[in-house]
Amino acid sequence: MSLPRFPDARVLAQGANRICVRDPDSDAHCLKYELPPAMRARGSLRQRLRRWLAQHFPAFGENSAELRAWQWLSARLGDSTDRFVAPCIGIVHTPLGPALHCALVHDARGAPARSLHAHLFESTPYQPEQLCAAVDAFEAWLLQHGIPLFDLNSGNFVVIDEPARVCAPRLVCVDVKSILEDRELLSVSRWVPLLRARKVQRRAERLRFRIRERLGSTSC
Numbered sequence: 001m002s003l004p005r006f007p008d009a010r011v012l013a014q015g016a017n018r019i020c021v022r023d024p025d026s027d028a029h030c031l032k033y034e035l036p037p038a039m040r041a042r043g044s045l046r047q048r049l050r051r052w053l054a055q056h057f058p059a060f061g062e063n064s065a066e067l068r069a070w071q072w073l074s075a076r077l078g079d080s081t082d083r084f085v086a087p088c089i090g091i092v093h094t095p096l097g098p099a100l101h102c103a104l105v106h107d108a109r110g111a112p113a114r115s116l117h118a119h120l121f122e123s124t125p126y127q128p129e130q131l132c133a134a135v136d137a138f139e140a141w142l143l144q145h146g147i148p149l150f151d152l153n154s155g156n157f158v159v160i161d162e163p164a165r166v167c168a169p170r171l172v173c174v175d176v177k178s179i180l181e182d183r184e185l186l187s188v189s190r191w192v193p194l195l196r197a198r199k200v201q202r203r204a205e206r207l208r209f210r211i212r213e214r215l216g217s218t219s220c
């Protein structure tokens with residue numbers, strides 16, 4: 001399996017597992033294609049086994065995992081999910097292969113929202129404490145609803161402006177597949193509320209640490 005070549009103008013970003021491109025039929029959506037195994041880091045035995053299974057059974061792939069996780073979330077929380085998570089629409093079959101069809105998150109000027117990773121490593125109009133406050137708000141939402149989302153890395157978030165507030169960024173998660181992904185053999189932290197809350201708090205603290213480490217800790 002090889003990855004089709006996308007014109008540069010269509011590519012939004014390439015993550016560790018997938019490439020995210022604009023939907024040629026809609027400015028409001030994007031498509032995520034899974035990368036072929038040869039284009040990924042080697043990974044653990046467990047990840048390699050899952051990738052091998054995904055080549056034969058698409059239900060084991062990242063796109064199916066993300067769709068199931070988003071459906072689980074929206075069944076629990078309804079439309080309020082969309083404030084913090086980009087909606088997934090479904091798996092579509094395109095001329096370039098199967099892809100996950102998602103709502104594309106836009107910034108206030110109508111351009112695709114930039115990832116938190118780009119804010120940290122390229123440029124940002126925000127102060128570190130403003131981005132940390134956005135992490136606080138996302139963490140509070142996870143804790144309020146008991147959501148076991150632990151993969152809080154900067155590539156899994158895009159940043160938008162909170163409407164009607166000056167210089168108040170909000171994080172929107174564009175990758176919730178870790179909600180239903182079991183990295184641990186016995187995922188007690190997923191099911192035991194106190195352990196789940198502690199793990200969310202640790203991961204959120206680690207993300208705030210990365211923001212301060214990268215941008216300094218000047219307060220606004």
Ligand SMILES: Nc1ncnc2c1ncn2[C@@H]1O[C@H](COP(=O)(O)OP(=O)(O)OP(=O)(O)O)[C@@H](O)[C@H]1O
Pocket residue numbers: 012013014015016017018019020030032062086102103104105106112113114115117154155156157158174175
């Ligand atoms: N719905 C979306 N709206 C706007 N941008 C998006 C959206 N989904 C993904 N992106 C962009 O694509 C990048 C990678 O997305 P995603 O995390 O889904 O891929 P991935 O392959 O799972 O990455 P990784 O394995 O590194 O976490 C994001 O950082 C973001 O820039």
Ligand SMILES: [Mg+2]
Pocket residue numbers: 015155156175
């Ligand atoms: Mg991701």
